[in-house]
Amino acid sequence: MRKRHTPKDRLITVALHAALAAGLFFAAFPIYWMLSSSFKSNTEIFALPPTILPKAFTLEAYAAILGDPVKLRFFFNSYFVAGAVTVLTVLIALLAAYGFSRFNFRGKGSLNTLIISTQTIPPITLLIPFFGLVVSYGIFDTYVALILTYLVFTLPYAILLMTGYLNTLPRDLDEAVAVDGGTSWTALWRVIVPISLPGIVATSVYTFLLCWNEFLFALTLTKSTSMRTVPIGIQLLMGQHAFEWNQMMAMSVLGSLPLLLIYLVAQRYFLAGMTAGSVK
Amino acid sequence: MTRQKRSHHKLKRAVAPYLYLSPSLLIIGLLMLLPMVTVIAYSFQNSAVLRRDPSFAGLKHYQAIFDDPVFWASLWHTLYFTCMSVIFHMTIGMVFALMLNSDRINPTLRNILRVLYILPWLFTAVIIAVIWRLLLEPNGVVNSILMQIGIIGSKVEWFSSPETALHAVTFANIWAGYPLFMVSLLAGLQGIPKDFYEAADIDGAKAYQKLIFITIPQLMPIIISISLLDFIWTMQVFPLIWITTGGGPIYSTEVLSTYTYKLAFSSYNLSQASASAVVILLISLGLTLFYIRYQKAR
Numbered sequence: 001m002r003k004r005h006t007p008k009d010r011l012i013t014v015a016l017h018a019a020l021a022a023g024l025f026f027a028a029f030p031i032y033w034m035l036s037s038s039f040k041s042n043t044e045i046f047a048l049p050p051t052i053l054p055k056a057f058t059l060e061a062y063a064a065i066l067g068d069p070v071k072l073r074f075f076f077n078s079y080f081v082a083g084a085v086t087v088l089t090v091l092i093a094l095l096a097a098y099g100f101s102r103f104n105f106r107g108k109g110s111l112n113t114l115i116i117s118t119q120t121i122p123p124i125t126l127l128i129p130f131f132g133l134v135v136s137y138g139i140f141d142t143y144v145a146l147i148l149t150y151l152v153f154t155l156p157y158a159i160l161l162m163t164g165y166l167n168t169l170p171r172d173l174d175e176a177v178a179v180d181g182g183t184s185w186t187a188l189w190r191v192i193v194p195i196s197l198p199g200i201v202a203t204s205v206y207t208f209l210l211c212w213n214e215f216l217f218a219l220t221l222t223k224s225t226s227m228r229t230v231p232i233g234i235q236l237l238m239g240q241h242a243f244e245w246n247q248m249m250a251m252s253v254l255g256s257l258p259l260l261l262i263y264l265v266a267q268r269y270f271l272a273g274m275t276a277g278s279v280k
Numbered sequence: 281m282t283r284q285k286r287s288h289h290k291l292k293r294a295v296a297p298y299l300y301l302s303p304s305l306l307i308i309g310l311l312m313l314l315p316m317v318t319v320i321a322y323s324f325q326n327s328a329v330l331r332r333d334p335s336f337a338g339l340k341h342y343q344a345i346f347d348d349p350v351f352w353a354s355l356w357h358t359l360y361f362t363c364m365s366v367i368f369h370m371t372i373g374m375v376f377a378l379m380l381n382s383d384r385i386n387p388t389l390r391n392i393l394r395v396l397y398i399l400p401w402l403f404t405a406v407i408i409a410v411i412w413r414l415l416l417e418p419n420g421v422v423n424s425i426l427m428q429i430g431i432i433g434s435k436v437e438w439f440s441s442p443e444t445a446l447h448a449v450t451f452a453n454i455w456a457g458y459p460l461f462m463v464s465l466l467a468g469l470q471g472i473p474k475d476f477y478e479a480a481d482i483d484g485a486k487a488y489q490k491l492i493f494i495t496i497p498q499l500m501p502i503i504i505s506i507s508l509l510d511f512i513w514t515m516q517v518f519p520l521i522w523i524t525t526g527g528g529p530i531y532s533t534e535v536l537s538t539y540t541y542k543l544a545f546s547s548y549n550l551s552q553a554s555a556s557a558v559v560i561l562l563i564s565l566g567l568t569l570f571y572i573r574y575q576k577a578r
Binding site: 012013016017019020023024026027028030031033034037045046048049050092093095096098099100102103104105108111113114115116117118120121122123124125126127128129130131132133135148149151152155156159183184212213215216220231234235238245248249252255256259260263267271 | 292293294296297298299300301303304305307308311312314315316318319322328329375376379382384385389393395396397398399400402403404405406407410411412413414415417419420421424425428455463509512513515516518519522523536537540541544545550553554557558560561564565567568569571572575
């Protein structure tokens with residue numbers, strides 16, 4: 001239907017591409033700048049006029065980060081906590097989702113509403129009672145404190161995500177197990193779990209990202225340098241080394257790698273996790 | 281099956297869902313609902329957390345907060361930060377989604393740009409804060425470009441002067457948050473039936489008319505629900521502000537979350553901080569109820 005190649009039409013196409021280029025600059029320049037600064041020396045970062053490509057390409061910032069056991073510990077802590085929470089969340093959420101998806105029971109509707117509404121509870125509101133609890137149970141500055149805390153924040157979303165996925169699976173499958181005399185428990189592990197991998201991956205991605213990014217609770221519930229996670233490590237770096245910008249950028253790049261990798265490898269799951277709840 | 285066996289089976293079916301849900305309910309109950317009750321209790325106590333036998337304080341801590349001009353300033357900054365963020369997230373997300381959805385660009389370019397436009401979303405708030413601190417350093421690249429073009433005459437201290445700090449953090453947050461809208465709206469655009477546009481073409485509708493009378497009304501449910509969620513989440517932002525300005529200079533970027541955090545962990549006034557946390561909770565709950573009602577009405 002559309003008339004093409006009139007001068008006006010061509011002008012619109014050109015304008016659109018110019019706007020796309022401007023959008024690209026807006027979206028990507030800050031990230032490009034982080035990346036290129038991580039390969040510069042500290043003096044070159046503030047060179048006038050700014051150098052777009054590193055003039056003297058150097059890996060000194062990365063060497064400084066990767067050669068420092070204190071900083072490697074931040075990475076270990078982040079991976080460990082996020083990994084542990086992901087495993088626990090997926091297991092617990094899978095059970096709850098199975099209950100929601102395959103059974104009708106009293107209170108189902110209100111429980112569902114409860115779970116949706118807990119997603120929006122402000123973290124700062126829970127921070128103070130958590131601090132009180134963590135101190136009184138003597139788990140301040142431990143992995144347990146972080147893992148339990150993160151579990152509360154990842155679980156509601158994970159349940160919704162998994163329930164949504166299980167609802168797409170035909171019920172005939174578990175009914176076949178019931179006909180053979182199997183219990184719902186057998187049906188879950190023999191039939192549902194093996195075909196739920198996409199849902200499990202999406203939930204894991206979401207959970208891992210949330211834990212990897214968490215700042216407020218890691219800041220408040222840990223104290224010793226050996227318990228700190230990457231986000232806190234970056235903040236500490238900013239305080240300690242009076243603006244070693246290249247190291248801060250290198251650490252930011254390293255700290256973003258898991259997210260970038262997950263995004264590139266599993267884009268579909270990543271988006272499913274990030275937009276879960278909001279589109280539905 | 282015998283009758284006994286069948287009733288046994290029925291009982292199992294009735295109990296099973298609660299068993300499957302029990303770990304989740306235990307965690308949510310003990311670590312989410314109970315702490316909410318606790319923080320409300322704290323807000324009515326003197327020296328909450330710090331003393332074993334705190335005395336009842338009545339509404340004293342709420343009174344103290346409402347008498348504190350910094351609280352009102354924080355509330356205002358939170359509102360400004362949140363409203364501007366949501367409005368621009370929506371606008372930028374919409375413009376990007378429409379541009380990417382246009383049939384004037386070739387599919388390969390579209391796919392590449394979609395990935396690149398999502399980039400800001402892939403970075404943690406702390407890293408976003410650090411990136412913007414580097415960009416907006418007085419000697420940084422933004423100042424040097426702006427001075428070269430002639431938009432500013434001298435170096436601006438974006439994060440450390442009271443006039444610009446709030447705008448600067450808001451800008452950084454706008455940059456970081458539009459992809460949620462973009463991704464959701466793109467998905468929404470692909471869901472609009474093609475015949476709507478074909479019918480409009482037959483009636484000779486102009487592009488902007490199609491946008492106003494078809495696209496936007498069709499996307500309205502997504503726009504409203506994402507705006508509400510974005511509003512609730514942006515209101516709670518902590519790390520971005522904590523790392524860029526820490527609420528300063530002279531409270532000019534203090535928001536409710538940094539205000540509460542400082543009360544609790546810099547002044548160790550946990551009772552008053554609890555009162556402030558309860559106020560934030562109430563605002564969030566109000567918005568959440570609104571959101572759930574809206575979702576149910578759809």
